[in-house]
Amino acid sequence: MPAIEIQRQMLPMFPSPNQGARFYNPELPETEPFVPGHRTCAGCGPSIQYRMTSKASGDNTILVGPTGCMYVANSSYLCTPYNVPWAHTQIGSSGSFTAGVAAAYEAMIRKGKWKGAFPNIICEAGDGSASDIGLASISGALYRNHDCLIICYDNEQYANTGIQASSRTPYGGMTTFSPPGPTIPEAKKLFPKDLARMMAAGHPHCYVATASVGYPIDLMNKVRKGLNHKGASYLMVYTPCQKGFVYETPRSIDLGRLVVECGLYPIWEWNPEKREFDYSFRPQNMRPVSEYLKLQGRFGHLHAEHIATLQKFANEQWRMMKVELPAALIRAADAKNLVDMASAEAAAAIAETV
Amino acid sequence: MATAVAKKKKVRINGCVAAAQAAKYADVDVITAYPIRPYTATMMALAQMVANGELDAEYIVADSEHSQLSIAHGASSSGARVFTGSSGVGVQFAYELYSPISGTRMPVQMMIADRTLDPPGDFGSEHTDALSARDMGWLMGWSCDAQEAFDNHLLGFRIGEDRRVLLPQMVCQDGFFVSHITTDVELPDTGQVQEFLPPYTHPYPLDPRRPVSHGPQIMPEQGPPLQLERARAMEGAVPVIEQAHDEFARIFGRRYDPWLEEFMTDGADVVFFVQGAHAVTARYAIRHMRERGAKVGLVRLKTIRPYPTDRVKDALSKFKVVGVIETNLGLGSVSSGGVLYAEACAALYESPTRPLVVSFMAGMGGEAIVLKEFYWMTNKMLDAQKRGAIEKRTHWVGFEE
Structure with missing residues (x-):
């Protein structure tokens, strides 16, 4: 029997520019593969991302959900909010389970055992899975170039287990595994793993991009670009967690913009055809990191020197994107020009709420 | 294609x-x-x-x-x-x-x-x-x-x-x-x-x-x-x-019993209870020992999950002594040897005619179980039959006289 040719889906881009509509866009598909009624927190960044992603992907989609808060909070009591097929997998199996789904469809369509266009296969891995325990499995899936999209919904911590530090937790971020104290006043001492860049550098044949829930149209277009790319794609998306970041719940989208505007979350694309980074995305404003930090309890303990360290880090990211730094941001990298976030007592009180 | x-x-x-x-x-x-x-x-x-x-x-x-x-x-x-x-x-x-x-x-x-x-x-x-x-x-x-x-x-x-x-x-x-x-x-x-x-x-x-x-x-x-x-x-x-x-x-055209293979168990007093390839050597050894008059046979477990409890009970109850060949390590287990001993004993617990059961740690490290070791194990079983009691639950074959 001759092999049957596989039909791939090709999704159109949304016309709005990157900055796009903030809360409402008439172009959005009506389909809701991720329906309301789940148990995620008010203002949950990962679930906002989940809804946008699955809307962009549509109904011919299979979702893979490694263990994480998008597993536990979404699929409680034997109920799930998915209108498309979804499977849980182990936290270390994000890339490998997804690869299995993609391989199965390659073989089944080719051998005539399943008829229809190749489904959009999306893995929704938290940053714990994506940057730590499942890193090798994702690298394997990207290297082997299975036709799938692997998303790291990056809330910069293990949120599901009660806020523990992951390789993506920023310098200075307070978690239950990186609390501030007299000996370690800055809390997390390590800088985050540059995960998306690792994936682009190590798997240059893949479409790789970063995005933020603060820019929904940009996020959805990147989802579609990743799905349209024949082979493996990788997307790392900033998804704030009000429980772990300790902020007012209506401000999730604000944080999603501020983190980009202050240079802590560079938005870029890796173009696998040209083999180069595209840094053309520009936020409307540039701000000092303190404007982003001050909204979040997890940074409430930071001293001026720690904020300066984060500003230096942000300035390096701007330079990496070939952005000329305004004098104000250079001044903000000097601790003399900064003040402490709060007293140690005030920060400790916030730490108790995490 | x-x-x-x-x-x-x-x-x-x-x-x-x-x-x-x-x-x-x-x-x-x-x-x-x-x-x-x-x-x-x-x-x-x-x-x-x-x-x-x-x-x-x-x-x-x-x-x-x-x-x-x-x-x-x-x-x-x-x-x-x-x-x-x-x-x-x-x-x-x-x-x-x-x-x-x-x-x-x-x-x-x-x-x-x-x-x-x-x-x-x-x-x-x-x-x-x-x-x-x-x-x-x-x-x-x-x-x-x-x-x-x-x-x-x-x-x-x-x-x-x-x-x-x-x-x-x-x-x-x-x-x-x-x-x-x-x-x-x-x-x-x-x-x-x-x-x-x-x-x-x-x-x-x-x-x-x-x-x-x-x-x-x-x-x-x-x-x-x-x-x-x-x-x-x-x-x-x-x-x-x-x-x-x-x-x-x-x-x-090939018929297998899905649970147990019995080899020369007719009239046997003592039997080996074994899984896998060592049964091939065991069959050879048993033929030899039968020629010398030892009433020894073999029961090979073919499927361990699901475990054929009643079949094991009925099959092993017919004999006086069962020698379990482990080829696995169950450190600190029931017999302080392997894990198969407990599987055999548990199946026999409800039997009105329980044989003596002894465990042999043989084939460890992937060594072949050679004929003279089968003869040695058979003698241990025959001794137990004669005495009406086992010497000990687990023998490490090759480490004892």
């Missing part, structure tokens, strides 16, 4: 290649490989078959055994027939996946060619690698030669994919003694396999046209029904296994 298989023929292959041949005849869709001796030769053979166009399958070189089994899980969940395998510490590296795969009722097939764990980490066969996963909801049994290995792989797919069962299978063979010993194997006609093994269809695959959710998080009180269902699937496999063996005999 369709699977191209010639008519029924006899070939000379080892256990590893026999397993690969079975996967080819089963027309598997997805194969996941990761190298570790001795099972590697199975994946080498399959890689060549795919390269030659003899088998149309996705052949995936995984980044670890954990990934191997996760890929297998994902592919099986999507509705593909999946073949994977491992040995020794590789079996252990994938351990996390065994319960999720059986828990979601995905009939993944895994070939295991046994290897010692670390230490000693040598290439020899010890059953500890697979036996450590014996309670994870996988159908499990040992083959004692290449022909039986080929047959057990086809039987495994047929039984595991049956809608009444839907459980994964560990089809085990001893490393080296089966995996790398070349013997005559009869390969069937493709038509025979098609008659025996219908195409795989899972009732609830990940299919965008019929959306389902696999493996959601649940509350504690929702756990027991799921566990009970999995336990019932294992129990429910018993008649399916028997039926499949009958069908196998009808179509292929």
